[in-house]
Amino acid sequence: MAEAGWPRHALSVGVFEFQRSVRALWQGKVRFAFMALGVLIPSLVGTAVVVVFADAIRGVEALAVPDLVRGMIALFWLFGVYLVAQRVVSARTRIEAEPLMLTTVSARTVAGGLLVAETLRILAYIGFPALVLTGVGAFLLGSPASLVLIPVAALLFTATVVVTGSIVGYAAAWFVATSRFVARHKTVLGTAASLIGMGGYFLFLYPQIGGVSQAALAWFPMGWFADLAAVGTRFVGSPLRAAGAVVGSAVLLLGGGAIVERETVALWFTEAVSPDKEDTAQEPEHTAASEDSVRTARGDALAAAVKPLGVPAFVPTPMRRVAEWTLLRTRRDPNRLMFLMIPVFAVGSPLVSTGLQSGSIFALLAPVGAVVLPWLAGSLFAMNPLGDEGAVLPVTLTAVSGKQYVRGLMVPGLLLGLPIVVAVTGIAGALSPYSLGESVGLVALSEGVIEEFSWFAESALTN
Amino acid sequence: MTAIETTELTKRYENTLAVDDLDLSIPEGVVYGFLGPNGAGKTTTMRMLTGLTQPTSGTGSVAGVTVTDRDGLRTHIGYLPEEPPLYEQATAYEQLDYVAGLRDLPEEATRERIDGLLDELDLTADAGTRISDYSKGMRQKVAYIQAVLHEPDVVFLDEPTSGLDPRAARTIREMITDLADAGTTVFLSTHILPVVEEVADTVGILYDGQLVAEDAPDALTQRAETGATQTLEDVFLELTGTDPAADVEATNG
Numbered sequence: 012m013a014e015a016g017w018p019r020h021a022l023s024v025g026v027f028e029f030q031r032s033v034r035a036l037w038q039g040k041v042r043f044a045f046m047a048l049g050v051l052i053p054s055l056v057g058t059a060v061v062v063v064f065a066d067a068i069r070g071v072e073a074l075a076v077p078d079l080v081r082g083m084i085a086l087f088w089l090f091g092v093y094l095v096a097q098r099v100v101s102a103r104t105r106i107e108a109e110p111l112m113l114t115t116v117s118a119r120t121v122a123g124g125l126l127v128a129e130t131l132r133i134l135a136y137i138g139f140p141a142l143v144l145t146g147v148g149a150f151l152l153g154s155p156a157s158l159v160l161i162p163v164a165a166l167l168f169t170a171t172v173v174v175t176g177s178i179v180g181y182a183a184a185w186f187v188a189t190s191r192f193v194a195r196h197k198t199v200l201g202t203a204a205s206l207i208g209m210g211g212y213f214l215f216l217y218p219q220i221g222g223v224s225q226a227a228l229a230w231f232p233m234g235w236f237a238d239l240a241a242v243g244t245r246f247v248g249s250p251l252r253a254a255g256a257v258v259g260s261a262v263l264l265l266g267g268g269a270i271v272e273r274e275t276v277a278l279w280f281t282e283a284v285s286p287d288k289e290d291t292a293q294e295p296e297h298t299a300a301s302e303d304s305v306r307t308a309r310g311d312a313l314a315a316a317v318k319p320l321g322v323p324a325f326v327p328t329p330m331r332r333v334a335e336w337t338l339l340r341t342r343r344d345p346n347r348l349m350f351l352m353i354p355v356f357a358v359g360s361p362l363v364s365t366g367l368q369s370g371s372i373f374a375l376l377a378p379v380g381a382v383v384l385p386w387l388a389g390s391l392f393a394m395n396p397l398g399d400e401g402a403v404l405p406v407t408l409t410a411v412s413g414k415q416y417v418r419g420l421m422v423p424g425l426l427l428g429l430p431i432v433v434a435v436t437g438i439a440g441a442l443s444p445y446s447l448g449e450s451v452g453l454v455a456l457s458e459g460v461i462e463e464f465s466w467f468a469e470s471a472l473t474n
Numbered sequence: 475m476t477a478i479e480t481t482e483l484t485k486r487y488e489n490t491l492a493v494d495d496l497d498l499s500i501p502e503g504v505v506y507g508f509l510g511p512n513g514a515g516k517t518t519t520m521r522m523l524t525g526l527t528q529p530t531s532g533t534g535s536v537a538g539v540t541v542t543d544r545d546g547l548r549t550h551i552g553y554l555p556e557e558p559p560l561y562e563q564a565t566a567y568e569q570l571d572y573v574a575g576l577r578d579l580p581e582e583a584t585r586e587r588i589d590g591l592l593d594e595l596d597l598t599a600d601a602g603t604r605i606s607d608y609s610k611g612m613r614q615k616v617a618y619i620q621a622v623l624h625e626p627d628v629v630f631l632d633e634p635t636s637g638l639d640p641r642a643a644r645t646i647r648e649m650i651t652d653l654a655d656a657g658t659t660v661f662l663s664t665h666i667l668p669v670v671e672e673v674a675d676t677v678g679i680l681y682d683g684q685l686v687a688e689d690a691p692d693a694l695t696q697r698a699e700t701g702a703t704q705t706l707e708d709v710f711l712e713l714t715g716t717d718p719a720a721d722v723e724a725t726n727g
Binding site (some may be wrong): 012014015016020024027030031034035038107108109110111112113114115116117118131280282284285474 | 487488521525526527528545547551552553555559560561562563566572573575576577578620685706724
């Protein structure tokens with residue numbers, strides 16, 4: 012049972028959490044500026060297009076909402092669910108100050124607050140474009156109803172994305188918390204899930220890849236928000252589908268909200284399994300570790316923990332230790348890699364699109380492999396080297412020289428990344444229209460880029 | 475009437491028994507000092523009593539509400555964990571107003587109470603500053619205020635004087651005594667034994683998840699056999715097997 016007035020409390024929690032997110036972003040002014048520009052520029056470009064083509068939009072004849080539009084909205088909805096699920100499972104499984112919150116309000120209130128906060132965060136991104144669309148509907152397409160229905164459609168779209176994504180994300184987090192197998196292999200399983208999700212998204216986004224059009228998703232009820240937003244405009248949608256979008260959203264929000272509550276209660280009040288312990292039915296011990304297990308854990312604990320990966324013995328010990336710890340940290344905390352998704356999406360999506368449109372994807376992939384993959388290989392292990400060390404940084408830097416530390420950071424990228432970079436660049440070059448000499452040059456360039464990055468990182472960090 | 479009652483309360487984490495058949499009966503309006511070495515199960519006990527962790531077996535109740543009834547417990551308890559649960563991006567005023575709002579406390583009276591507590595803890599001048607700029611002691615003070623803000627029946631304090639300067643620590647000790655005088659039960663876990671000696675009515679010593687001693691501080695420090703007086707630290711070290719003098723003796727012997 013939740014406390015009386017829980018919806019009001021959940022709203023307070025959501026607004027407070029959203030304000031904290033904004034304040035946290037505001038503390039890094041440059042990052043905040045980039046994010047603001049990322050929201051403003053596309054919106055302003057959209058507004059400019061609307062202004063330039065205002066007369067043409069006004070003159071649009073009555074037109075049925077195409078299946079392609081419904082499918083596109085459904086695809087974005089599914090992609091949004093994927094992103095929210097990934098955010099939940101990677102960084103938002105629990106609320107901050109959890110002992111305070113869970114002894115102050117009910118778990119339902121906290122879960123509801125987290126849903127509200129995430130909805131507000133997404134609305135901060137899509138709010139302005141939604142306003143532009145509302146203006147188009149109301150003033151250019153002459154539909155006063157758009158003043159209400161387009162914002163409602165945007166709100167329901169966002170809220171249903173958040174609730175559904177949270178259901179998936181909390182379920183995944185619960186499996187990680189309760190299944191030792193899942194906890195132990197979360198990196199592999201998470202990567203596989205990400206690849207499947209991204210693969211599915213690209214399959215529909217670029218019909219050139221698999222010949223599947225976005226229109227194929229028009230049957231999906233979440234695409235019916237297009238019909239809801241089109242009510243009253245000259246775009247003729249299906250009233251049944253518009254009503255279906257509203258009713259379906261209400262059902263999803265209520266039912267999904269209840270599921271999220273159950274999931275969060277199960278997750279927050281369950282002790283997570285330890286991925287490093289064995290599944291044994293031995294008698295409980297008061298002491299955490301017996302002498303035998305302590306002795307077994309000795310030896311080269313770091314090298315043993317990194318297995319089956321490893322750093323060659325010829326690498327000097329301080330560098331090897333930094334490299335092993337970097338590998339281990341990445342494997343035990345793969346959530347950090349999620350930050351890489353942003354540049355990968357930002358650069359990857361237009362590149363794939365351009366490559367497909369040009370008709371020769373390999374002509375683009377080869378130089379991209381030579382330049383971007385080395386960066387990616389390094390970033391996998393050392394995107395935020397000083398920040399990753401956190402409170403340990405002073406100890407690290409007084410234990411090894413800056414040069415050794417930086418070189419140690421780069422070893423995993425070189426060991427694991429270099430062969431992949433060379434292979435991808437070489438194969439893409441061979442399949443591209445480039446000559447053999449040009450392909451070899453690209454492979455050499457990829458190695459050169461790695462060396463340059465390494466040199467730059469070393470001098471920048473040691474300074 | 476008892477404020478905290480547990481019967482064979484047990485918590486097991488995988489292969490580790492954290493709390494083992496714990497029996498407690500703590501009357502209303504007392505300060506109960508809960509001692510034990512690191513890893514003895516003190517925090518697990520507090521988490522069970524505050525509803526944050528489910529017991530593996532056994533029963534427990536706080537202010538007459540069973541510990542598995544999380545929603546029933548909330549209005550009766552206040553909890554200050556060892557790591558103060560605060561928001562870096564908020565000021566003390568914002569943090570406390572937020573928590574008061576979530577508890578539906580009357581605005582005007584609560585604001586006066588917050589101001590009074592901030593004043594008592596010498597925090598008024600900094601209450602408009604973001605918590606990210608606070609020292610450890612200042613955070614501890616804000617967390618203490620939010621734990622007692624709604625005047626709960628039972629307050630669980632985990633190392634409340636940790637990181638505080640002597641003046642602030644004394645103020646907190648006086649406030650704990652005042653709370654008990656006003657009828658609030660204080661469940662106080664700390665490593666700072668003089669604090670327990672000064673404010674606790676009863677002391678329980680937990681070792682390896684089991685309650686190995688429970689009595690008034692004066693009674694505990696009286697040696698039953700000889701009548702000689704020990705310090706609470708001596709008693710603690712003896713009962714938890716961590717008496718350095720005994721260790722040295724054992725090694726030499």
